[in-house]
Amino acid sequence: MTEIDIKILLVDDHAIVREGYRSLLQKQPNLTVIADARDAAEAYQNYKTFQPDVVIMDISMPGQSGLEAISRIRQYDAQARILVFSMHQNPSFALQAIRAGALGYVTKSSDPTLLIHGIFQVYENKLSLSPDIAQALALEKLGQDKARLDDLTVREFEILRLLLEAKNNQQIADILNISPKTVSNSHYIIKRKLEVNSDIELTRLAIRMKLLNLRDLIDEAE
């Protein structure tokens, strides 16, 4: 076995988490944390300065997102090996991270050994996804979200939009010149087609589908 020593750059905005990485990674003989960073800009700078073998990156950081940092680093060095370590179970995050140029995606809630394993995988230029994400992504490939929306008829879609504006059946009936009964029937059909069983779920789905204009909803930035 050759002597390998993987140089790592840590990127996370939470000091406590960086501390956790260090403690965990220090126990591995072949890994050395050579630098860290708390935001996207610092990550980019330190990548250029320290030329790490693997970058471990959190993608939910204030200001510039981790995804942006991934793109920047990959633009500077197309060979950069980046492993995303995120709290988001949402497979779409993983997909975006991979698209942006990450080689791995491991959720924070998975077993820490998966992180170690991921580092070695990524070091060897291999894709590494934690099992929960891999499975979710596979399921998602079986494609449903967008397709289901397309199942709605034009009228149903129209009614959905009005429902999402928190209008009641009577108001919608007045707007469309139909009976409130028809509205409520459509409401039911919409939920069935979209495979949700409550209005809360419906609203969440609508947000994901960008049917609901978030900017109309949110006054303040964070």
Added chain:
Amino acid sequence: MTEIDIKILLVDDHAIVREGYRSLLQKQPNLTVIADARDAAEAYQNYKTFQPDVVIMDISMPGQSGLEAISRIRQYDAQARILVFSMHQNPSFALQAIRAGALGYVTKSSDPTLLIHGIFQVYENKLSLSPDIAQALALEKLGQDKARLDDLTVREFEILRLLLEAKNNQQIADILNISPKTVSNSHYIIKRKLEVNSDIELTRLAIRMKLLNLRDLIDEAE
């Protein structure tokens, strides 16, 4: 100076974060981590078993919430000193945590020394809020939208959170060990207090209040 040694119970569902605490706290001579837990039930059990001086608790955990754990522990020991260490900047979370019986609330993004400082404060039965939260809480007094949110009792707030996760009455009842009827009653009271007429409106309000984590909801960055 007398010899003090504060025994700590760590509660967080992420292994990496527990690792971070350990590493950080170990450096403090007067602090000893005597146990940890990854969910509310385990937290309660380990509190009884190990009788720690201070509990450090994350409140966003799967299943039973941290708020529930706080209540349970305080019910068992009214003197329990609990410091919440949370990723939520939303001051309403802090307020509810304090109401549930926590003595401190520090955000994960604050400087780690604040956590240490908070531990000593709480150990001495003093309230401890990280500056960002204290300020936000003060500012909030000037607002009015948030005021309605604060009208909710701790229990109602907790039920609201579960409702927003699109759980049905039976699921929430199972999680909180109450009857589905109580859940539906609370659901109604919540809507009345927040002055909304439908679940869609409720969800929209929750988004504006940032009770709903948009990052968990949205697929694509913008």
Added chain:
DNA sequence: CATCACACGGGAAATTTGCCCGATGTCCAT
């Protein structure tokens, strides 16, 4: 012209909502 998808809405059962109530528990101040 036959069919097929769609819009519309009635009917009836099942469920939820809206609002009431009382029992119990806890905290706090007198």
Added chain:
DNA sequence: ATGGACATCGGGCAAATTTCCCGTGTGATG
């Protein structure tokens, strides 16, 4: 320790809504 103010929990029940199935009319299409 006693009273009062809340808070939690859930039963009851009428009114309202949802859920599900149904039929009708209409317009497009093969």
